[in-house]
Structure formats: structure tokens, C-alpha cells
Amino acid sequence: MAKIYLDPGHGGTDPGAVANGLQEKVLTLKIALKTRDILNRDYEGHSIRMSRTSDTTRSLSQRTNDANSWGADYFVSIHINAGGGTGYEDYIYNGSVSNNTITYRDKLHAEVMKQVDFRNRGKKRANFHVLRQSSMPAVLTENGFIDTTADANKLKSDAYLDRIALGHANGIAQALGLKRKSGSGGSGKQGYVEVITPSLWTYNTANWDDKAVIVNEGEVFTVARDKFKVGNGHMYQLKSGLYITASTQYVRYYTK
The missing domain is CATH 2.30.30 (SH3 type barrels.)
Structure with missing residues (x-):
């Protein structure tokens, strides 16, 4: 049974990036919940734990400690970017990582890019806490720029958030070798x-x-x-x- 840990970035007293009438903490939770629901709808052989399922405050240490103690097989932290750029990118730790960390991220990146028309900003590495302190393969995704109008307009569409979540779900499933439920096709149905x-x-x-x-x-x-x-x-x-x-x-x- 594969254990998937979904981490919607920010939350509670920490809104994350804010611009164009959007809050990062709200968007990350929506994407994470949709990802969870797609995985449970279309795949089997896994269990899912989330750092939060509502607008609550969780420190970075609380998130990684929870995932580590649960014995997660994959840690996926979901974020929205800021700083005036545009597009999608993801990160793994910039130190020593397992081969699975690289392989899992490559599969996730490819599946997200199949679903969105964000600019592909590439696969990157960084010294983020959730990547450094997770004892399992971990990735952090940055899904568009909240302070860029074109990206923000996409993030305001619930259907577009569905596409982002579908990319995450399919990428996670491929990484962990999850089996599709009987009767579930490409995105589940016709x-x-x-x-x-x-x-x-x-x-x-x-x-x-x-x-x-x-x-x-x-x-x-x-x-x-x-x-x-x-x-x-x-x-x-x-x-x-x-x-x-x-x-x-x-x-x-x-x-x-």
C-alpha cells in the first residue's frame, strides 16, 4: 500500500502569496483536495494523508514530522509562485537525493505539463525545508504566478484547477506504480x-x-x-x- 502525503502550502495565519484577488493558501488547498479525490476515484493500492484539509496553520516542521512519522512513500508539497514570472516549475532537494526522488519528479512534471498550458519553467533544485527534512522522496510544485495576470486568470478557473490536480494525480500514480481502477480511462471517463x-x-x-x-x-x-x-x-x-x-x-x- 503506497502512502502519499499531500501538503497544501501555507494556511491559517499564513496566507502565502496574495495578488489579483487570490490567496495562495486557498488555491493550494483546492488543488490538493482535488488531487486526493482524483487519486481515490481513479486509482487503487494507496492511502493518502494531508498536512491540512482546511484553513489551518501548520509549521514546516509539523508537516515533515507528520509525514516522517506516518512513513509516507512520497511527499508532494503544492504551491503557487510569485515574483512577476509566469509558468509551472517544480523542485527537489539540492543536496543528495535518491534515484526515486529524481524519477518520481520527472514523472510528475511530465504529467502536469500534459494537462496545463502554463509555460514550462523546468525541473529545479532548492534547499527548501520540506524537501530537506522529508525522509522519503519529496517534490514541491509551483503552479503559476499569482501576481501575473495571465496566470492568475487561469487560477481563477475551477476547471483549470481540475487540470492541475489531474496532472498531479496522474504523475503521483505513475511514480508509485498505482493501478487504475476497473473502468477508469485517461482522465477517468470519456x-x-x-x-x-x-x-x-x-x-x-x-x-x-x-x-x-x-x-x-x-x-x-x-x-x-x-x-x-x-x-x-x-x-x-x-x-x-x-x-x-x-x-x-x-x-x-x-x-x-
Whole structure:
């Protein structure tokens, strides 16, 4: 039974970064709870413990001591960045680490980047307490910049937080070799995209220059191929054979 420790950064008297009407402590808790729920919905063979499940104050030592005493197999600390940049990055300890620490982080990074259209800021190392003091493989993720308008607008979307959480859940599952529950596919079920902008181009091929027909707000299409990278953006392939942008500015992805 794999033991997963989810650590929503900050909380209680420590709001973390604050900007654009958002608080880091609120966002990290939402992402962590969604990650927990996806793991429990789609995978088996694990147990999950969280440093907090509500807006409570937890010191850094309380978090790592709790994970260490529980005997966690993977420590995942979830944060939102600040400082005027843009994009996603993650960290492991900048000292001596196990091979699993590196492998686990590589899998998590790849799965998060499959789900989001944040700029990829890369895989980094740092001397953070939760990475240094955890006795198991540990990673700290930075999911967009709260003080950058473009990133903040994405973080204001609950559907976008779902995508971030799905990336975390799938990455953790891959790292620990969790088995999918019977009947659970890519994101759990059949995917669909709904157009949420007045009009939108579709494409004949996975090429932004190969425009096909315009679709309209409210139209829903069945996804044949999940989100994949095309140039500087991402697309879905539709059951019809056409392609459509995966940008959450223009479409909403959901399953049923």
C-alpha cells in the first residue's frame, strides 16, 4: 500500500502569496483536495494523508514530522509562485537525493505539463525545508504566478484547477506504480469539449495554419485524443477527425 502525503502550502495565519484577488493558501488547498479525490476515484493500492484539509496553520516542521512519522512513500508539497514570472516549475532537494526522488519528479512534471498550458519553467533544485527534512522522496510544485495576470486568470478557473490536480494525480500514480481502477480511462471517463467563446476555428490536421470550419459557443464535441502539444499551444483531436484548441480560454473540458 503506497502512502502519499499531500501538503497544501501555507494556511491559517499564513496566507502565502496574495495578488489579483487570490490567496495562495486557498488555491493550494483546492488543488490538493482535488488531487486526493482524483487519486481515490481513479486509482487503487494507496492511502493518502494531508498536512491540512482546511484553513489551518501548520509549521514546516509539523508537516515533515507528520509525514516522517506516518512513513509516507512520497511527499508532494503544492504551491503557487510569485515574483512577476509566469509558468509551472517544480523542485527537489539540492543536496543528495535518491534515484526515486529524481524519477518520481520527472514523472510528475511530465504529467502536469500534459494537462496545463502554463509555460514550462523546468525541473529545479532548492534547499527548501520540506524537501530537506522529508525522509522519503519529496517534490514541491509551483503552479503559476499569482501576481501575473495571465496566470492568475487561469487560477481563477475551477476547471483549470481540475487540470492541475489531474496532472498531479496522474504523475503521483505513475511514480508509485498505482493501478487504475476497473473502468477508469485517461482522465477517468470519456472526455468532451464545450466551446465557451462566441466562435472558434477547428483544424483539419494538428497544424494551427490548417483551418477547417468555425464552431460556435455551446457546441460540444467528443474527444478522441486527449490534450497534446502543438507548437506553442495544445490541441484535442475530436471524434469527427477535426482538431480544436485545448486552451481553457476557449473551451471547457469535462468527462461523464
